[in-house]
Amino acid sequence: MNFQTATICKQGGRQYNEDWLGYISQDNDSNCWVLADGLGGHGGGDIASRLAVDVILSSFQENSTFSSENIKDLFQKSYEAIKDGQSSSPQLKHMQTTAVCLITQGNEALWGHVGDSRLYHFHEHLIQKQTFDHSVPQMLAKAGEIESSEIRFHEDRNRLLRSIGSKDGVKPHIELSAITLVPGDAFLLCTDGFWEHVFENEMELDSVQTTGAEDWLSIMEERLLNRVLPGNDNYSAIAIRVF
Numbered sequence: 001m002n003f004q005t006a007t008i009c010k011q012g013g014r015q016y017n018e019d020w021l022g023y024i025s026q027d028n029d030s031n032c033w034v035l036a037d038g039l040g041g042h043g044g045g046d047i048a049s050r051l052a053v054d055v056i057l058s059s060f061q062e063n064s065t066f067s068s069e070n071i072k073d074l075f076q077k078s079y080e081a082i083k084d085g086q087s088s089s090p091q092l093k094h095m096q097t098t099a100v101c102l103i104t105q106g107n108e109a110l111w112g113h114v115g116d117s118r119l120y121h122f123h124e125h126l127i128q129k130q131t132f133d134h135s136v137p138q139m140l141a142k143a144g145e146i147e148s149s150e151i152r153f154h155e156d157r158n159r160l161l162r163s164i165g166s167k168d169g170v171k172p173h174i175e176l177s178a179i180t181l182v183p184g185d186a187f188l189l190c191t192d193g194f195w196e197h198v199f200e201n202e203m204e205l206d207s208v209q210t211t212g213a214e215d216w217l218s219i220m221e222e223r224l225l226n227r228v229l230p231g232n233d234n235y236s237a238i239a240i241r242v243f
Contacts, residue, residue, distance in 0.1 A: 001107045001181060002243040003031060006213035008221055009236040012193055012228065018045035018097075019191050019236035020053045029106055030064040032057060033238050036099040037117050037191040039163060044085070044095030051085055052078040052099045052164055066105035068174045071112040074101060079170035086165065096165035099172075100131065100189050102240075107181045112174035115163050118195055121179065122186040125207040127200055131173065133192075134162035152196050185242040186216070193235035197224040213239040 003025075011017040018038035025031045036052040038045025055078045063070060078099065086093045098115025111119050116133035132138055137154035139161065140146045146154065164170050186207060190198075198220045206223075210216040217239040224235060 001029075001104070001183075003104070004213045004241040004243060005033070006217040006239045007237070008217060010234065012234045013231040014040075014234055016046055017234045018049055019193070019234045020046070020049040021189075021236055021238055022053050022057050023238065024057050024061060026061070026064045028064060030060075030066060031104045032060040032064070032101065033187075033189060033240065034099060034101040035117055035189045035191065035236055035238055036097045036164075037115070037193070037234070037236070039096040039098070039160070039165075042094040042096050044089075044092040045097065047085060047092060048082050048095040048097035048165055049099075051081050052097050055081045056099070056101055060103070064103075064105075066103060066108065066110065066178070068110055068112070068176050071101060071103060071110060071174050072172060075099070075112060075114065075164065075170050075172040079164050082165040094165075096163040098160070098191070099164055102187060102189060104181070108178040109181055109187075110175050110178050112172040114170060114172045115160050116192045118188075118190055118192075120188040120190075120200070120203060122188070122204070122207055123182070124184065125186075125204055127204060129175075129179070130200075133160075134173070135160050157192075157196075181242050183243050186213075187240040188237060189240075190237035191233075191235060193233035194220075194224060194237045196233070197227045197235075211241075213241045216241070
């Protein structure tokens, strides 16, 4: 199984970029992709997101076991690193981040996430699975109080219920059953600064109209840039095509 990866990590209209991402491939046919969005307003968001990504990737290099338990351990190690960072400086004592992580081995995939950075899995260019945000609007949608389509525009869109670095510890939602991949499948990992401006039906349409990960991501970014207002959020994404 071969994977083609394209990435963007942009500052947008903000003064600082608090997003970070990365990915690695192991000799045993294991792969890990991770993306994080540091929480603005808490201080040290850029450091928190980098710590989360770097620790998850380095920990995966040490142990690339393909299991939901290992994903949980990757998040736990990132949480411990961020808590250590919080205690190292008064300026960093509240730093937090979201994160979403995808691992594969052979033709199987698993993932986990904390916060409102999302993962979408595509089969035959249609979304088969997506993560659900740990946010107030997502809970309102789950309770039937608002429609899922209203999450993007809700007044409490940025109120998160989970993050890495909060006092409650890290509570990732992890896909427990591996999915089997086939050529033509795809993944999109993205921060809220990206998915707020690119709708799910457009992700699918743009997947149909492109063949490579780079082209797919480029056309989605073009949609985003045509919609954002001045001062728009950082935006980052990882597009993965399976061949």
